[in-house]
Amino acid sequence: MQLIIAFILIIFLLSVKGQIPQLPNYSCNENDVSIQLTLSSLSHSAWNSISNCSLQQCNVNSNNNSCFSSSTHCFDYRSINNTRYCAPAISCSILERCDNITQTCSTNNSICVINSCCSSQAVCLPLVTTTMCEKGWLYTNNMTNARTQHKASVLPNGRILITGGYTGNNVALNTAELYDLPTGTWITTGRLADARWIHTSSVLLDGKILVAGGFNGNISLNSAELYDQSTGTWTTTGNMTHTRHVHTACTLSSGLVLVTGGLDNSGFALNTAELYNSSTGTWTSTGNTIDTRYWHTASALSNGKVLVTGGEAGGASNTTELYDSSTGTWTATGYMITARYAHTASVLSNGKVLVTGGFNSIALDSAELYDPSTGTWAATGNMSDARYLHTASVLLNGKVLVTGGFNSIALDSAELYDPSTGTWTHIDSMANPRFFHTASVLSNGLILIAGGDNNNALNSAELY
Ligand SMILES: *[C@@H]1O[C@H](CO)[C@@H](O)[C@H](O)[C@H]1NC(C)=O
Ligand SMILES: *[C@@H]1O[C@H](CO)[C@@H](O)[C@H](O)[C@H]1NC(C)=O
Ligand SMILES: *[C@@H]1O[C@H](CO)[C@@H](O)[C@H](O)[C@H]1NC(C)=O
Ligand SMILES: *[C@@H]1O[C@H](CO)[C@@H](O)[C@H](O)[C@H]1NC(C)=O
Ligand SMILES: *[C@@H]1O[C@H](CO)[C@@H](O)[C@H](O)[C@H]1NC(C)=O
Ligand SMILES: *[C@@H]1O[C@H](CO)[C@@H](O)[C@H](O)[C@H]1NC(C)=O
Ligand SMILES: *[C@@H]1O[C@H](CO)[C@@H](O)[C@H](O)[C@H]1NC(C)=O
Ligand SMILES: *[C@@H]1O[C@H](CO)[C@@H](O)[C@H](O)[C@H]1NC(C)=O
Ligand SMILES: *[C@@H]1O[C@H](CO)[C@@H](O)[C@H](O)[C@H]1NC(C)=O
Ligand SMILES: *[C@@H]1O[C@H](CO)[C@@H](O)[C@H](O)[C@H]1NC(C)=O
Ligand SMILES: *[C@@H]1O[C@H](CO)[C@@H](O)[C@H](O)[C@H]1NC(C)=O
Ligand SMILES: *[C@@H]1O[C@H](CO)[C@@H](O)[C@H](O)[C@H]1NC(C)=O
Numbered sequence: 001m002q003l004i005i006a007f008i009l010i011i012f013l014l015s016v017k018g019q020i021p022q023l024p025n026y027s028c029n030e031n032d033v034s035i036q037l038t039l040s041s042l043s044h045s046a047w048n049s050i051s052n053c054s055l056q057q058c059n060v061n062s063n064n065n066s067c068f069s070s071s072t073h074c075f076d077y078r079s080i081n082n083t084r085y086c087a088p089a090i091s092c093s094i095l096e097r098c099d100n101i102t103q104t105c106s107t108n109n110s111i112c113v114i115n116s117c118c119s120s121q122a123v124c125l126p127l128v129t130t131t132m133c134e135k136g137w138l139y140t141n142n143m144t145n146a147r148t149q150h151k152a153s154v155l156p157n158g159r160i161l162i163t164g165g166y167t168g169n170n171v172a173l174n175t176a177e178l179y180d181l182p183t184g185t186w187i188t189t190g191r192l193a194d195a196r197w198i199h200t201s202s203v204l205l206d207g208k209i210l211v212a213g214g215f216n217g218n219i220s221l222n223s224a225e226l227y228d229q230s231t232g233t234w235t236t237t238g239n240m241t242h243t244r245h246v247h248t249a250c251t252l253s254s255g256l257v258l259v260t261g262g263l264d265n266s267g268f269a270l271n272t273a274e275l276y277n278s279s280t281g282t283w284t285s286t287g288n289t290i291d292t293r294y295w296h297t298a299s300a301l302s303n304g305k306v307l308v309t310g311g312e313a314g315g316a317s318n319t320t321e322l323y324d325s326s327t328g329t330w331t332a333t334g335y336m337i338t339a340r341y342a343h344t345a346s347v348l349s350n351g352k353v354l355v356t357g358g359f360n361s362i363a364l365d366s367a368e369l370y371d372p373s374t375g376t377w378a379a380t381g382n383m384s385d386a387r388y389l390h391t392a393s394v395l396l397n398g399k400v401l402v403t404g405g406f407n408s409i410a411l412d413s414a415e416l417y418d419p420s421t422g423t424w425t426h427i428d429s430m431a432n433p434r435f436f437h438t439a440s441v442l443s444n445g446l447i448l449i450a451g452g453d454n455n456n457a458l459n460s461a462e463l464y
Helices: 002-013
Strands: 015-017 055-058 067-070 075-078 084-087 110-114 123-126 138-140 151-154 160-163 166-168 175-180 185-191 200-203 209-212 224-228 233-237 248-251 257-260 272-277 282-288 297-300 306-309 320-324 329-333 344-347 353-356 367-371 376-380 391-394 400-403 414-418 423-427 438-441 447-450 461-463
Touching: 151 200, 151 438, 160 209, 160 447, 185 233, 200 248, 209 257, 248 297, 282 329, 297 344, 306 353, 344 391, 353 400, 391 438, 400 447
Parallel strands: none
Antiparallel strands: 015 110, 055 067, 075 084, 110 123, 138 461, 151 160, 160 175, 175 185, 200 209, 209 224, 224 233, 248 257, 257 272, 272 282, 297 306, 306 320, 320 329, 344 353, 353 367, 367 376, 391 400, 400 414, 414 423, 438 447, 447 461
16 A cells, blocks of 8 residues: 555656646645556565566655666556556656657557656556546446445455345346456456345455345345355355344454344334354344344444444434444443434544434434443534435545435535544545445555446446
């Protein structure tokens, strides 16, 4: 990550030209991704010896674009056609030269970098995605299937697995696809035994993905299945005791997966909870939550407990409860200031839990923090936009990115929460308004937004 940040910073310092003869105004700041360089997803590909990397390298430790020779720190660049270039930060000899009059490149897959380490000669840098700054959002390839109310999990190999979802006309999907980070492409990967939406997707300690429950257009499901990234195949595993959709699933440090609440096949809200043990492939009940709930959240805290918040329970709920996995029991903890469902909950690096937005007669802009050491909730800054059915992702720098959601219409807006100040900053909007989408933190720190709803199920994806 540091290498990638360093590299993006280098690019910030260089003058860059795209295909457009008119130079755009660049106003990059910390929150912008000025140019997406798809380096290898392998964090140490810098030491790949695909070719001789003894080339001139920009000095990443200084802001003056000075260069030095190095036989290490070679990056694995990939062009859109997956051609690999092993080169130091910017190599001169490997790279196509820009047209010396228009300062453009012959393909749209490269950008012209002037004032690079290649001194007087402007060079074309091959990229998977070429998006100039002004926006922190990057376009990436469309998914194979348009889908909403699907789920996403980050695999141990860095790929993102997208499963199931709704396409409209009461049709559930049984397809799954992978987002491949180095190439920015989507790869279909097997089929689920059961088509489903509003299910859950959990990463097990052995790297398999457990998909459980959901709705298939006719019925609520109790079935569960496992995805194996090494074979790209799906196998069914034990059924849950209860059918459920709009439930939650959370992987405990023991490796068990805790599933809570949801709606059953009759549309009744559940207070049941159960645990999946991957060594037996079976589910066992583990106490009942104090309240029935669906459209709630469940978060594994750093102290080993699980915090369940709010949800729909004959109206929006302000109650929260804790699961103690050592005793298998549930106890009430502090009331949220605002009752809410279809909200988000994120565990911050300081151990507190940030709850944002949701619905309670109206869409909510409020946010609050749970302190596990006191069991109490405190208000924090309000978002600029009220929203529910949105996403919240903890970035590698500790900030929280909130995207999209619904408030009478699908929203394209995005905001960043800074835990150190408790404030929100409105950032550039996504290209597409969306709710019921997914947001996944990639290993390189970018956030992949995929699919969702804007009157129709969406196939589009974007990176922040
Ligand atoms: C850059 O900004 C200036 C002043 O804000 C504006 O006049 C100009 O049109 C902008 N150029 C582009 C390419 O947007
Ligand atoms: C790499 O290049 C350097 C400098 O040109 C040379 O000394 C070295 O032998 C080369 N290494 C390999 C493995 O080709
Ligand atoms: C540029 O940075 C290098 C390494 O930090 C330093 O040796 C050199 O003096 C700097 N040059 C200028 C012009 O600041
Ligand atoms: C990929 O594109 C580069 C030019 O950008 C070209 O030289 C190379 O042959 C292409 N490779 C493949 C496999 O198409
Ligand atoms: C531009 O490049 C062409 C050929 O690549 C060369 O003949 C010409 O002298 C160059 N012009 C300048 C101003 O460098
Ligand atoms: C680059 O993109 C522009 C605008 O999308 C398009 O007009 C042009 O044909 C493209 N050039 C190449 C070489 O693909
Ligand atoms: C993505 O799909 C939309 C339609 O859903 C289409 O308009 C757009 O051109 C596609 N983009 C790419 C890069 O294929
Ligand atoms: C739902 O029920 C209809 C009518 O019985 C049937 O055609 C359809 O295949 C069912 N869908 C699923 C996903 O089971
Ligand atoms: C799961 O339940 C379904 C019916 O809901 C049944 O057809 C299936 O055989 C069960 N699977 C297992 C592994 O018990
Ligand atoms: C899972 O089940 C196995 C076999 O019954 C048991 O040995 C193991 O302790 C269970 N795992 C957990 C985390 O409880
Ligand atoms: C929680 O909600 C209930 C019912 O909506 C309300 O009666 C109660 O006062 C609320 N509790 C707190 C502490 O806000
Ligand atoms: C946040 O918004 C709520 C209403 O949604 C309002 O009561 C509260 O005063 C606001 N808090 C701040 C810090 O602006």
